[in-house]
Amino acid sequence: MHYREVETASEYVARLETGADWRAEIESLADEVEADAAWFTALGAVQDAELWFYDQDECEYYPLAFDEPLEVASCVGNVSLLEGDRFAHTHVVLSDDEGVAYAGHLNEATVWAGEVHMRVFEEPLEREYDETTELDLWL
Amino acid sequence: MHYREVETASEYVARLETGADWRAEIESLADEVEADAAWFTALGAVQDAELWFYDQDECEYYPLAFDEPLEVASCVGNVSLLEGDRFAHTHVVLSDDEGVAYAGHLNEATVWAGEVHMRVFEEPLEREYDETTELDLWL
Amino acid sequence: MHYREVETASEYVARLETGADWRAEIESLADEVEADAAWFTALGAVQDAELWFYDQDECEYYPLAFDEPLEVASCVGNVSLLEGDRFAHTHVVLSDDEGVAYAGHLNEATVWAGEVHMRVFEEPLEREYDETTELDLWL
Numbered sequence: 001m002h003y004r005e006v007e008t009a010s011e012y013v014a015r016l017e018t019g020a021d022w023r024a025e026i027e028s029l030a031d032e033v034e035a036d037a038a039w040f041t042a043l044g045a046v047q048d049a050e051l052w053f054y055d056q057d058e059c060e061y062y063p064l065a066f067d068e069p070l071e072v073a074s075c076v077g078n079v080s081l082l083e084g085d086r087f088a089h090t091h092v093v094l095s096d097d098e099g100v101a102y103a104g105h106l107n108e109a110t111v112w113a114g115e116v117h118m119r120v121f122e123e124p125l126e127r128e129y130d131e132t133t134e135l136d137l138w139l
Numbered sequence: 140m141h142y143r144e145v146e147t148a149s150e151y152v153a154r155l156e157t158g159a160d161w162r163a164e165i166e167s168l169a170d171e172v173e174a175d176a177a178w179f180t181a182l183g184a185v186q187d188a189e190l191w192f193y194d195q196d197e198c199e200y201y202p203l204a205f206d207e208p209l210e211v212a213s214c215v216g217n218v219s220l221l222e223g224d225r226f227a228h229t230h231v232v233l234s235d236d237e238g239v240a241y242a243g244h245l246n247e248a249t250v251w252a253g254e255v256h257m258r259v260f261e262e263p264l265e266r267e268y269d270e271t272t273e274l275d276l277w278l
Numbered sequence: 279m280h281y282r283e284v285e286t287a288s289e290y291v292a293r294l295e296t297g298a299d300w301r302a303e304i305e306s307l308a309d310e311v312e313a314d315a316a317w318f319t320a321l322g323a324v325q326d327a328e329l330w331f332y333d334q335d336e337c338e339y340y341p342l343a344f345d346e347p348l349e350v351a352s353c354v355g356n357v358s359l360l361e362g363d364r365f366a367h368t369h370v371v372l373s374d375d376e377g378v379a380y381a382g383h384l385n386e387a388t389v390w391a392g393e394v395h396m397r398v399f400e401e402p403l404e405r406e407y408d409e410t411t412e413l414d415l416w417l
Contacts, residue, residue: 001292001293001294001295001298001303001306001307001310002292002293002295003290003291003292003293003307003310003311004290004291004292005288005289005290005311006289006290006291007289008289010144011144011145011146011147011260012142012143012144012145013142013143013145013176013178013217013260013264013277013278014140014141014142014143014278015140015141015142015276015277015278016140017140017141018271018272020140025140028140029140029142032140032142033142033144037291039291039319039395041178041180041215041319042215043215043216043217043228043230045193045195047195051373051377053349053373053374053375053376053377054323054347054349054390055347055375056323056325056347056390057347062375064376064377066377069193069194069195069196071192071193071230071242071243071244072230073213073215073230073231073232073242073243073244074213074215074230074232074242074351074352074371075215076215076319076320076321076351076352076353076354077321078291078321078393078395089321089393091321091349091350091351091352092351093213093232093240093242093351093352093371093379094242095190095192095241095242095243096192097192097194097201098192098203099190099192099203099205099241099242099243100241101232101240101241101242101371101379101381102373102377102378102379103240103349103351103352103371103372103373103377103379104349104351104373104377105349105351112193112195112272113269113272113274113276115217115228115276115277117178117217121289121291125291130391132296133296133390133391135391137293137391137393138291138293138393139291139292139293149283150283150284150285150286150399151281151282151283151284152281152282152284152315152317152356152399152403152416152417153279153280153281153282153417154279154280154281154415154416154417155279156279156280157410157411159279164279167279168279168281171279171281172281172283180317180319180354181354182354182355182356182367182369184332184334186334208332208333208334208335210331210332210369210381210382210383211369212352212354212369212370212371212381212382212383213352213354213369213371213381214354215354232352232371232379232381233381234329234331234380234381234382235331236331236333236340237331237342238329238331238342238344238380238381238382239380240371240379240380240381242379251332251334251411252408252411252413252415254356254367254415254416256317256356
């Protein structure tokens with residue numbers, strides 16, 4: 001296992017803008033507060049969503065599109081540097097009007113309402129290519 | 140995007156009382172430690188639950204009742220002031236005896252067992268009516 | 279309600295090892311940093327999983343096995359002492375290649391990739407048998 005002690009430099013709460021992209025909004029927050037490493041949790045609702053499923057055999061992401069209003073029942077993720085840019089690795093659990101849950105890696109989603117808590121770390125985190133999983137991982 | 144830097148004034152872990160209401164218990168904790176703004180995550184199990192789904196066209200919540208024991212696989216939320224009272228905005232992911240997940244905005248649920256981590260912020264958060272979504276949002 | 283004020287002694291980010299057990303990895307981190315009480319959230323993917331559902335009438339856990347690659351859309355849990363050992367109480371939300379979500383108490387799962395944030399508390403937490411639920415609870 002790879003781990004690193006981190007120190008929280010600052011903490012933020014944010015409200016995501018209705019109509020904006022969920023993940024882009026989180027990356028905007030990271031840009032605005034110059035967070036090169038951060039951890040966040042969030043909740044809210046979206047107007048649509050595209051999840052990505054990672055095929056562990058093919059080592060490729062496949063998109064799953066949802067074109068309906070969904071609650072964001074859970075959102076956990078982190079910010080790190082990926083090829084020099086701040087990238088918000090974002091996993092969510094969504095639910096439809098019958099409470100049925102869909103979940104996975106969030107690529108994009110149109111915000112209806114979103115509330116985020118982000119803690120920014122002193123130490124940067126940088127993603128690098130991992131040969132085993134063909135994913136960009138940190139540490 | 141609207142955001143605010145916050146400082147953690149204090150942190151708590153809590154065990155929710157079996158038979159009590161999940162959200163009311165979190166609000167009791169907030170009352171007891173005088174938290175006007177807080178962020179929490181939690182896990183556990185409930186004996187039943189009522190989720191609310193927000194209809195983005197009608198701008199109204201609809202209830203979804205579950206009358207069976209469910210795991211609380213995830214709970215993310217925050218405490219803020221709503222018309223002068225402490226309100227715990229609470230999203231959950233629940234699961235039944237086959238592992239099937241249901242999720243959304245939690246109105247009420249009878250605690251079987253619950254474990255909460257809450258961080259209380261120095262700065263208060265207050266909800267106000269938002270015309271676009273017809274929700275009470277902060278910031 | 280039972281609660282305790284805690285202080286964060288240290289914080290960590292960790293990457294779980296591909297092929298290792300998800301929960302054992304978190305317990306290894308706790309052992310390595312000597313965390314007798316901690317709170318964590320995490321995300322990632324696993325190659326398989328065994329969830330446990332707690333039957334509230336029988337007061338017994340039943341296993342639910344999943345033999346396929348799954349995203350870890352959410353993971354919330356805590357570390358405390360159970361009969362002298364560090365135990366990571368771990369709830370997860372998983373999703374399959376169609377985005378369908380499964381959730382509950384995680385017993386074991388083979389890591390594909392995992393990213394964890396753990397905060398370690400100064401004060402230890404110890405689990406003891408609770409007669410009402412027949413679970414080992416703290417506080």
